[in-house]
Amino acid sequence: MQSLKGVKIVEFAAFAAGPAVGKHLADHGATVVHIESKVRPDGFRTHYPPYKDNIHGLNRSGLFALCNNDKLDITINLKKAPKATELAKKIVAWADVVIENFSPGTMARLGLAYQDLKKIKPDLIMLSSSNLGQSGPHAHHAGFGSQLSSLAGFTNLTGYPGGSPQILYGPYIDYIAVAYGAVAILAALDYRKRTGKGNHIDTAQYETGLQYLAPILLDYKINGRVAARNANRDPHAAPHGAYPCQGDDRWCAISVSSESEWKALCRFMGNPSWSAGKKFASHESRKANEDELDRHVGAWTSGLSAHDVMEKLQKAGVKAGVVNRMCDVYEDPQLKSRPQWVELDHPEIGNMHYQRPPFLLGKTPPGPAQRDPLLGEHNEYFYRELLGLSRIEYEELVKEGVID
């Protein structure tokens, strides 16, 4: 049995911030229903590459696949009030948890605010995940994680001093909010079990991101220091960076944060004469001469393969790690041994690497077990079998364009 078997979740959600929460819970056995409509499918299906073979199609999105395995997919056109609203409420009454990541106010406009839903399901748990939160002067400002990562300070810390900030790939901060959103739901489920109380959870992706920066926020308030980007440098280590290796664009990260690591690195490099000098005799002097140090280390690594540098330095007691490329992650020996990926066949994508959770539970191993669903794939199964609509009711809703 999986850990979350029996937990019923419904998502009025699209893109990453909502659906990736549901994905993690589905990986552990929760029944998760992803709601879309044919008039407005999930944005990952419509305008967010990659699509298989670069051919756009609603069931060909790699990112939708990544965020929605093991879910049921149903369609409902929420604009068709009041029937669609009634149907949505019926679905909520069936569920334990609602996940929504529309811009604040949207659920209320649809007649599906927490206060409305609580009337039909008093102990409902609802996660509202938004850019900036459900309240406050900017609440209604919608946005994407790829830009919120800048407002929350992350890209200001990425790049070279004096140069432009650099991007963090994708909607970086969304997946921070995803971890907190899932944690919040799990805590609320436990709380409900003990107290009978439901919960409305308001996560601002902005605020969840700031949790990761607590020390430098304190540093500003206490010391007046404004943290700035400084490429790969670190105050506690030198050398500390990515060093070029044999081959096209291959690199190995190396960091030295103690005297014993420094000695091991020198020994391993063959105790070159430059390393014996005063310039590199202590952490402080290595920091003071770091550009020169980086050149020496880089000259040494460039004659070696990245994997050699890593394996041998690790054996010698020095921290080192190959810079894996996107073409390496499915073959990385460590990820493969966990195994981190599950290959499943998808009718339009073909073979796809679905992602397992970063935590493995000993007794209740997680999925993925099922590929991501096609748009509206489970309409009949969900509405008829799980929700209990009669054939006539179901067909009428389809005909009226409510289930669409």
Place this chain on the structure above:
Amino acid sequence: MVAVDRNEGLLAPFRVLDLTDELGFLCGKILGDLGADVIKIERPGGDPARRLGPFFKDERDPEKSLYWFGFNNNKRGITLNLESPKGREIFSQLAAKADFVVETFTPGYLDKLKIGFPVLSKKNSRLVHTSITPFGQTGPYSKFHASDIEIMALSGCMSLTGDPDRPPLRVTFPQSYAWTGSYAAMGALIAHHYRQDTGQGQHVDVSAQATMLWAFSHAHTFWDLNRHLEQRAGSFMTGRSITGAKMRVFWPCQDGYLNFIIYGGEAGRRTNQALVAWMDSKGGAPDFLKQKDWQSFDIAKVTQEEIDRMEEPIARFFAGVTKAEFFKEVVKREMLGYPVASVKEIFEDPQHGARDFWQEVDHPELGVSMTYPGGFAKFSAGACRVWRRAPLIGEHNREVYCGELGMTKKELDKLRKEKVI
């Protein structure tokens, strides 16, 4: 400050033993934010991570690490030497009554001391034991040592960050530790759910490398689906157009940089239109932009030539704008985009004040109160917040060892002399 009671937290009934270094700090803190009783167990003399800066008033002192304060609040603190037999006995006693153990030791270390999960779970079958390591408990790299930069490298993150003609980069302030700690909390609570249902605890094996795969979303799926390799592109965004066009993300402005991207989809079209209207109001919109048919603009098919042509006048316009002005206009005009904020500007954002996000926490021994990021979520029932500052070294030894385990003051002194605590 209003007196607050941890018992209002959602997870108040539960006890966590936290034996983590910086890789796992946030896991215990998150459970603590939710009201769990978290006891940080440090080696005698204190956790080596107390040497991590920045420091209070830049004074290097294990009791003044802001890094420690930021990620270890909501915990009590005791010291204990697990390498002494008496220390192990005390730990076993504590673990027998705990709901969670969270630790970051090298795989096999606790087993060697005979206090690993198999031993602990014999006395406490309900225990959820979460092990957090750079690469996981098993596999060819499981004994590798890694700090943030090696984790960022081996996860693939660095291959996507930095200029194409310069080395791959990490984020200057370590990210992988916080990511790993928060995903570990998710894993621990999934196991908790199962335990509350069945009475059965279990082991949770967290990998930092695997956690960081989520930090770059779907970049690897380009390889999976189309054998296309996503790579670092400096301040440009790639992967939004099937033609391979890249879009500028960062634009120099009067006092720094703005994050603005020519997007597609409904919100993107609305944004592009609103920007042109804003530019036009200042006389900065060329005719071809004003005449553009945004309804038929398809970001997934746009060419580099078209993007370059659009970006040129936009760059000129943004060069004359300040960050604050841009932020005001994007909110007002419902455009996508944000300024590249520094920590200073984050504190100036009125949104946080209105949401009562910041929390003042007293540090009486330093004679100050400090402003912390508050709870990570707002719950309509039950609370999530900072309840207490991070512990001093061994601050709660007496409270825990005498108050809970029933030791006498004399026994405590003896343990101290024997360097058990």
